[in-house]
Amino acid sequence: MPRKQPTEEDLERRKIVSVNAETVTDVTSTDFPGNWPGENHAWDIEKVIRDTKIEFHQNEPAEASFSLIGVDASIANAFRRIMIADIPTIAIEKVFIDNNTSVIQDEVLAHRLGLIPFTGGREGLDNFMRWLPKPKDNEPIESTYFDYNTISLELKVTCTDNPDAAPGEKDPRKLYNHGHVYAKDIVFAPVGRQVKYFAGEDAIRPVNPDILIAKLRPGQQIELSMIMHKGVGSDHAKFSPVATASYRLLPTITILQPILGRDAEKFAKCFPEGVIGLAKVTKEEAARQGSGYEGHAGELKAVVVNPMLDTVSRECLRHGEFKDKVRLGRKRDHFIFNVESTGQWESDAIFLASIAHLKEKARKLEQQVVDMVR
Incomplete structure (x- = not known):
């Protein structure tokens, strides 16, 4: 059967998911993405490079918005999942409580501490810090702690009356010293070579120093130490570098x-x-x-x-005067990503890291296929 090349009109039409008054049609393309019966769709790296584009709409340390154009949904979703679950960060994993007379139970306090996002010098986090190995049988986990795979933190706070408080003062933040315990009260305790990589502005610190941990009253005390190490979001959400990583298809509005x-x-x-x-x-x-x-x-x-600002509410399709005058849709190969960083990574760097991670996954898969053939 002779192979034919699709026209530009065919290609553009296939990219649109139709949004109708009561239904959504053309939601699937083919059993194999990018392949159509009777047409020549042989792999062409030059075509992939030409068709794939990335356009940034917003690029700030905490939030980035960009369009990924010319790829299949499986590729876009791979990037989203990698950003959520496979990009490593550091977070508190072990909490050793020496004294806790606050009203918060030990387990709840430890959980709250684990969810606080931390940041520090990028060179130290990326190149110096390594993964914490699993201990061997009958080996205590402390024997695997080294300066290059664990970070120590301390929290020692005692609430006392403020002798300088004004008579009749009702605000506990003025009435007591350390009546509120914040993330900024956590102290980084560098060990070994960590002084070189995490000093000054590069010190390990909470992303937001004003995260409230607990409320104390005179006589109550929290004294504990913490261990943090590298992890990924697939192990626990506290290691995920993003608050959200989502995408949506570009809306299309055609006035007929x-x-x-x-x-x-x-x-x-x-x-x-x-x-x-x-x-x-x-x-x-x-x-x-x-x-x-x-x-x-x-x-x-x-x-x-x-059209990027549209939410595809289909409100215009509910009015008779606009019948047959407008066609709504979504472009199936134009993904608008929104990435919000928790602070340890810059938002655009998370996406770049996901690209490198996917490339490494593909390289390993290629090697496994080669080994299987052999």
Whole structure:
């Protein structure tokens, strides 16, 4: 059977998931992504490089938004899962409580401490800190603790009356010393070569120093030590470097027939602000036969400004005056990612690390296939 090449129109049409008034159609493409019967879709690395694009919309240390274009959903979802579960961070794993007379039980206190995100010098975290090995049989876990795989922290707080408090003061933060225990009260205790990598601004510290840990009253005390090490989100959520890592498909809004005047204003209100704009019909458009704008020069018309802001509520499809005038959809190969970092990694670095991790997974799989064939 001869192989044919699809037209550009075919390729663009296949990329759209149709969003109708009551249904969503064209949600699947083929049994094998990127392959269509009777067509030549042989692997072409040049085509992959040409079609795959990354466009950043927001790039801040705590949050990044970017578009990943030209890949299958399986690839986009692989990046999302790797960012959540496979990028390593450090977190508190062991809590040794010497004294806790607060109202919070030991187990709850330890759990709260484990969920506090920490950060420190990137060179130390990436290149110096290694994985904590599992102890051998009948070997205490402490025998595996070294300066390159564990970090020690301490928390020693005692609540006392504040002798300088004003008479009649009701605010416990002014009435007592250490009435509130915060993450900033945790002290980093460097060991060995950690002084070199985690000193000054690179010291191990909470991402947010004002995280509330407990509330104390005079006479109550918390005294404990903690051990933290590297881990991944697939072991426990406290090791995940992201607060959220999600994606959505790019909405598409196609105006099939002119929407003018009051209808245009109503049409714009069917979408979030900034999605649909209003523009005046030009004389050239009004003079062009078959444009639908004949005789409407100077009137307002609806135009698509920024479909990325759309939430695909389908509100416009509920109004009869817009029937057959608009088509909604989503682009199946355009993924809009939103990544929020917990603070140990910068948000864009998490995505770059996920790319490197996926490449390493592919390299190992390739080697396993080669070994299997042999």
